Amino acid sequence: MPYTLNDLAGDIKDIVQTNKMPDDSEKICHFVSKALMDPSFVLQNLPDRKEGSSPREILYEDAQTGFCICGHVYSTKAIGFPHDHGSSWAVYGQASGETEMTDWKIIKDQPDEGVIYVKPNKTYIMKPGDVHFYSVGDVHSPVRKAPVRLLRIEGVNLDNIQRSNIKAEV
Numbered sequence: 001m002p003y004t005l006n007d008l009a010g011d012i013k014d015i016v017q018t019n020k021m022p023d024d025s026e027k028i029c030h031f032v033s034k035a036l037m038d039p040s041f042v043l044q045n046l047p048d049r050k051e052g053s054s055p056r057e058i059l060y061e062d063a064q065t066g067f068c069i070c071g072h073v074y075s076t077k078a079i080g081f082p083h084d085h086g087s088s089w090a091v092y093g094q095a096s097g098e099t100e101m102t103d104w105k106i107i108k109d110q111p112d113e114g115v116i117y118v119k120p121n122k123t124y125i126m127k128p129g130d131v132h133f134y135s136v137g138d139v140h141s142p143v144r145k146a147p148v149r150l151l152r153i154e155g156v157n158l159d160n161i162q163r164s165n166i167k168a169e170v
């Protein structure tokens, strides 16, 4: 039986309704990985984008709890700067291609200036099926040197979340 978007949404909803993040993030990661490893799920939910359209698509937004399942499809390289997700957690899952992800360590948080200073902590490659949880405030930067397809689960729709002002010290 193929694993569908509805299945994934229901499984995540069961978790976020009854558990607190980040303690049960592993459970969400399990189901995201299950979706990524299902070729029909990837084919159906992460198709090529039309010329000029956004790489990001909200596939599902939960009206009760606010979490979102998003598909990101990049047809060319995509270099991300260090960022957090404001007050939201997120799960990144690689469907195809590779992401070189760097986690950053906060070295100075200057609330007066409104700036968070970071330095690189570790870099790792995310391959198809790999899933990673980023808790509230975790700073990371993705580098995609070739086309990729991803799933991203957001605790709340990140379109409506203010990100921190982050400066890298390398």
Ligand SMILES: [Fe+2]
Pocket: 083, 084, 085, 090, 140
């Ligand atoms: Fe991110």
